Amino acid sequence: MGYPHPSHPKETVVLSKYFGDAAARTHQGWVERGGYEGLKKALGMTPEAIIEELKASGLRGRGGAGFPTGLKWSFMPKGDGKPHYLCCNADESEPGTFKDREIMRWTPHALIEGCAVACHAIGAETCYIYIRGEFTDPWAVMSTAVAEAYAAGTIGANAMGSGTRIDIVLFRGAGAYICGEETALMNSLEGKRGNPRIKPPFPAAAGLFGMPTTINNVETLAAVPHILNRGAAWYKALCLGNPKSTGTKLFSVCGHVMKPGNFEITMGFPMKDLIYDLAGGMRPGRTLKAVIPGGSSVPIMNRQEAEAALCDYEGIVEKGSMLGSAGFIVMDDSADIVYEVYRLAKFYAHESCAQCTQCREGTAWTTKILERILKGQGKPEDLALLLELSEQMTGKTICVLSDSCAAPIVSGIQKFRSEFDAYLRRAKAPVLAGA
Amino acid sequence: MSGGAGTGHGAEGEHQPVFVGGARDKLEALFPRFPTRQACLLPALWIVQEERGWISPGAMAEVASLLGLTPAYVRGVVTFYTMYHTHPVGRHFIQVCTTSPCHLCGSDDVVKALLKETGCGELGATSPDGRFTVIEVECLGACGFATPILVDNDFIESTSPERVPGILAGYR
Numbered sequence: 001m002g003y004p005h006p007s008h009p010k011e012t013v014v015l016s017k018y019f020g021d022a023a024a025r026t027h028q029g030w031v032e033r034g035g036y037e038g039l040k041k042a043l044g045m046t047p048e049a050i051i052e053e054l055k056a057s058g059l060r061g062r063g064g065a066g067f068p069t070g071l072k073w074s075f076m077p078k079g080d081g082k083p084h085y086l087c088c089n090a091d092e093s094e095p096g097t098f099k100d101r102e103i104m105r106w107t108p109h110a111l112i113e114g115c116a117v118a119c120h121a122i123g124a125e126t127c128y129i130y131i132r133g134e135f136t137d138p139w140a141v142m143s144t145a146v147a148e149a150y151a152a153g154t155i156g157a158n159a160m161g162s163g164t165r166i167d168i169v170l171f172r173g174a175g176a177y178i179c180g181e182e183t184a185l186m187n188s189l190e191g192k193r194g195n196p197r198i199k200p201p202f203p204a205a206a207g208l209f210g211m212p213t214t215i216n217n218v219e220t221l222a223a224v225p226h227i228l229n230r231g232a233a234w235y236k237a238l239c240l241g242n243p244k245s246t247g248t249k250l251f252s253v254c255g256h257v258m259k260p261g262n263f264e265i266t267m268g269f270p271m272k273d274l275i276y277d278l279a280g281g282m283r284p285g286r287t288l289k290a291v292i293p294g295g296s297s298v299p300i301m302n303r304q305e306a307e308a309a310l311c312d313y314e315g316i317v318e319k320g321s322m323l324g325s326a327g328f329i330v331m332d333d334s335a336d337i338v339y340e341v342y343r344l345a346k347f348y349a350h351e352s353c354a355q356c357t358q359c360r361e362g363t364a365w366t367t368k369i370l371e372r373i374l375k376g377q378g379k380p381e382d383l384a385l386l387l388e389l390s391e392q393m394t395g396k397t398i399c400v401l402s403d404s405c406a407a408p409i410v411s412g413i414q415k416f417r418s419e420f421d422a423y424l425r426r427a428k429a430p431v432l433a434g435a
Numbered sequence: 436m437s438g439g440a441g442t443g444h445g446a447e448g449e450h451q452p453v454f455v456g457g458a459r460d461k462l463e464a465l466f467p468r469f470p471t472r473q474a475c476l477l478p479a480l481w482i483v484q485e486e487r488g489w490i491s492p493g494a495m496a497e498v499a500s501l502l503g504l505t506p507a508y509v510r511g512v513v514t515f516y517t518m519y520h521t522h523p524v525g526r527h528f529i530q531v532c533t534t535s536p537c538h539l540c541g542s543d544d545v546v547k548a549l550l551k552e553t554g555c556g557e558l559g560a561t562s563p564d565g566r567f568t569v570i571e572v573e574c575l576g577a578c579g580f581a582t583p584i585l586v587d588n589d590f591i592e593s594t595s596p597e598r599v600p601g602i603l604a605g606y607r
Contacts, residue, residue, distance in 0.1 A: 095573075174480070174519055
């Protein structure tokens, strides 16, 4: 485990400050770096005060949906006498996204601290951290860190001597993208197939084991102690003018860039600088063709859109896509958009839980159509059929997996139609073999 | 243990109980962490796979009986998740990421090199010497380190066709 790059001067390092510093992984090392001060402070505050501070900070969920964190926590019932649960979503599986993995590998105690603060704020005694099964290194690091935190009395029956009980249990997934969907994750934790649930009821009313539950992404929880330590005003000021998107965020950049990696920038940072400066720009002789910025589940941006966008929730919507989990898949002029759209459709077809007809059939059917186009067997009506199917796959299912499959297909056809046409007119040689 | 052990009949022949000794202790240590027995299903299946390399029908029946579930229910869960093996695999199980970010960075060539060097020939197959099974896996979540592969529990970043022989040498 090494970390590939030192911080760029344009980064604002808060969450990633100790990435690459192995000593920060230990409980003692974390305390020496100011760790667990946020938890200590939180345990002396009322849950209401913590939630107000978070609301004032403007922190929004970093898993993809961008829901205001303080507001989410405020939905938890009070004085209901039921057990409450916190789930930490560490099932990071969105293509292009690899930020939570770094938080867990390098600063496991930052996540434990954030989970403990959240438990106190929502009245939960137990937090389950659901880590995807393939993340063997983060699992090992987190296991050691949780054991250390128990041994030090930081969590457990009497967390930091406060009289509050906070248990943290790690849970290993077993290979299913859909378990990153919050209700599928809860089903999986309960020992079921990872099928998303119909909402309502929302998790705050009936979540894990039917009890009031809050579920947050790793990065969201890791940001919480910093906000308590340095104040909501400090966090809110970390943006470039848009008060709706505040704080720093880890952006994963991969694909055709010279320096792929995670970059921590303030919300509103220009996408052009992120791609060309921080991530090192294109390979020699290559030019930017497209960016999928939200992980793969959002519309593809073309070069003009990407170069003009600001990296926050609203800025990317304004340029035709969504921030999502901020995993940037960058493609230069050598990329075959049709193939990449096909590969993503194949991903969603593989990962569909198959509950909803539109998704089960739609992801498989669109994959099949894209496959025949790439085999040189496309029919003139195929693009219209893909668009019609995508329409039927959007907004009609229990979760958004099928919408996610449709987003790159529709935007790919809209913005790069000539590449599809080239296969359909047989002007481009097939790239897939087979009858 | 008593109950459902040995009631399943699958490719493994007579089922020898998994949850005895240390494996049994591991499972029982899980019980107090969850409000239901059913919630221990995924962890229990992981224990089976660690002990036996795959999850046989007999093992599914044993887990079902320990957790108060039916064998059919357990099978339904096992087959939902891609990481559980429902048949024996090679001594070393290799998963190579080929989703878009890795595809853009040349994962197809890593797949070819792995198939050739292991002797597996095709994805999903086990090499004639029984040493390796290679499968394609969807996004391993390390896209900035393309192409990542997972060999058993070893997560290896930034592989290339050139690195494949050296990596495999460590598992021969």
